[in-house]
Amino acid sequence: MKIIYLDRVDSTHKYLKEYIKKNSYNEFTAVITNMQTEGIGSRNNKWVGKKGNLFFSFVMHKDSLPLDLPVNSMSIYFSYLFKEVLEKHGSKVWIKWPNDFYINNKKIGGTITNFNGKLIYCGIGLNLLDFEKDFGCLDIEFKQENYLNEYFSSISAKHTWKQIFSKYSIEFNKSRIFTATVDNKKISLQNAVLNEDGSISLDNKKVFSLR
DSSP states (O other): OEEEEESOBSOHHHHHHHHHHHHOOOSOEEEEESOBSSOBOGGGOBOOOOTTSEEEEEEEEGGGSOTTOOGGGHHHHHHHHHHHHHHHTTOOOEEETTTEEEETTEEEEEEEEEEETTEEEEEEEEOSSOOOTTBOOOSSOOOHHHHHHHHHHHHHTTOOHHHHHHHHHHHGGGGGGSEEEETTEEEEOTTOEEOTTSOEEETTEEEOOOO
């Protein structure tokens, strides 16, 4: 495992992709910073938080993940594993479908996952400090090195999708008072049906996280 710490970067996701392009992939590699200026959010939006928040990305080989994990639900999987680490230390964070971190009814972060051949890139941003009134922040002190080591160890443990989904499916009910963006439209999740592959069915249409 290789961990790269940066004081400041435009995007941990972009930096990591360039790093692998130049050095090739040899092992699980993560890039961590507390300040990024052009973070990548969902639907090509930016996720930019103030200095002191958490931004990190990691890359791993697809064969290092459980065989039953649906490709389109990897962001849910990675989000939920991180949520479990935070919850273990007293946080009341929960995952709004598909992969946003929430405290009560305010978003505090999110996850984005994409692929390059057999390599999987995942980026996570989390507000550790108050950002603005429409967003929240983590409700516990974040001990970066300890908690991230726990998280990376949890990923390497290869928890099955079946194990994670059985817990996530219960938590999904918290998402019903919110909306999701589907085809650039805000759609209520009130009557959404969560499928076993992590997708949802809305008005007879199957929708994956797409991020």
